[in-house]
Amino acid sequence: MSIQETNTRKTIITILRTEGPMSAGDLAERIGITEMAIRRHIATLERDSLIYPTTIRQPMGRPAKVYQLTEEADDLFPKNYHSLMLDILEDIVRVDGEDKIKEIFDQREERLSAHLNELLDGKSLEEKVQTLAEMQNSKGYLAKWERKDDGSYEIVEYNCPIAQVSKVYPETCSCETNVFRRVLGTDVNRSQCLAEGGSCCVFKIHEIEEPQA
Structure with missing residues (x-):
């Protein structure tokens, strides 16, 4: 794909975002290319689930046939959610004190653990690790998992959607680790953390050995 083609598709997405649904003919006229060319770009954007x-x-x-953006296309535009979250947490501290932050994340830990326990019930440890990594990946964490030679497991997250919040409120990282520990029912340690300057978040998972009779 050429740079020009990429830029044209970005332009189409921007126009649909700022000006609303538009026909192929109107898009072609708006951008200044042929309708045949615009339809080729439209086909690619449809294939990628962006329009x-x-x-x-x-x-x-x-009735006129027009094109509009999908919900997936919304993710292409910059967001500033972390600033809003930081402002809210700062206001909570100002009004109710820092202990309230711990209470909030304790409640979040309980809620997430209960939800995940229902989804993971009846699975083996390996199945739980795999499912948990897949769920994190679907949330934008770029997560992967693997079984190590010593029989332990590892979940690695190469992205943290809430890294900016975690740098100010490390309770978010502790909450995630505690949730993993509770739903996997075994020993989980975080050896690296993006919010603390690591290149990724690494969770080492060791199966607890049953005591011999």
Whole structure:
């Protein structure tokens, strides 16, 4: 894919974001390329689940086919959620004190653990590790898991969607580790942390050996 093609598709997405649904003909005229060329870009964007066609009624004639952005396309635009979250947590500390932050994350730990325990019930430790990594990956953590030669497991997260919050409130990291420990029912240690300057977050998981009779 050429840089020009990439830029054209970015332009299409930006136009649909700022000006709303638009037909292929209107997009071609707006950008200054042929309708045949615009349809090629539209096909690629549809394939990538970034736009989809819909029809709108017109005062006269047949309904018009227009294109608009999908929810997936919304992720392409910058977000500033971490600033909002930091502001909210700062206000909570100001009003109720720092102990309230711990209480909030304790409640979050309870809620997440209960939810995950239902999903992981009946699975082996390896199945739980795999499912947990897949769930983290679906949330944007770029997670992967593997079984080590010594029989232990490792979950590695190469991205942290809440890293900016975690740098100020390390309770978020402790909460995640505690949830992993509770739902896996075994020993979990975090050996690296993105929020603390690591290149990734690494969770080492060791199965607890049953005491011999």
